[in-house]
Amino acid sequence: MERAMTQSLRGSVHLVSDPRNLDASVIEVFHLMLGVRTERGPVPLTVEPESVTAVVGFGGVMSGACVFRSGGSAAMKIAAHMTGMDFSEIDDTVKDAIGEICNMLAGSWKGKVPELAANCGLSVPAVITGRDYKLHVQAPEFRLQHGFKFDDASFDVTIICDGLQ
């Protein structure tokens, strides 16, 4: 049974890495949780002094991570849409909001492929803020990185798969 499931996921790698799933997940999460319409935008982002990165890990039949990254102003705008509050700094509520967005993006993305939905778990989100940091992953199995925008805010979402059973 497990062997059949594993073979099935390997055979579904084209579905797992389908870039349309990432776009659909972003559109769905931002529409339902923020009430905004997102569209594909440029990568990399406009440089801002401070940026926010949220990471949710995948474990199980696929290992890797979903990474959300934006400048501080976009992060505050997203948090404002989610909470109805205004923000002038990247405080704990903004970090919490971005962590939850990343969590929902990861859940929505893996939910597009039944084998992943059933056999891949999510970590709790980790949120990093600061300047001049980079996230390195060595030789991923595949990597999807898409930029998005809504109103004047931009962000990018990356799916990194570093192991697929």
Add this chain to the structure above:
Amino acid sequence: MSEIRTLIVDDSSVMRKIVERALRQAGLDPMVVHEAGSGIEGLEVLKAKQIDLILSDINMPSMDGLEFLRQLRAQNLAPGVPVVMITTESSEEHVRQAIQAGAQGYIRKPFTAEQVKERVLPLVHAA
């Protein structure tokens, strides 16, 4: 409608506020909301307060939502009180585990206020 005493368990304070807002939009008003940031905190609230409705995330540090549900049933806290899981995990297996642990409802994040209304209100009215 009398005041609904609701417990929302989620490690994200933002999500707790969003769930509360969705419940009010769904028509659960008047409502008193108690918040807990983990399953452990949720059990403490249940030991101290009378609650009519519980909504809980699954994926939380310290004590996850499924263990919270098992513990509250094992300790006979809030007997007969409907529990709805709100989570990013959406597979049949996760739903089965939640129902097996004693949940009456399951809502996948992201959600709409309409989904909350459809899945929560009947449970509140039936309780």
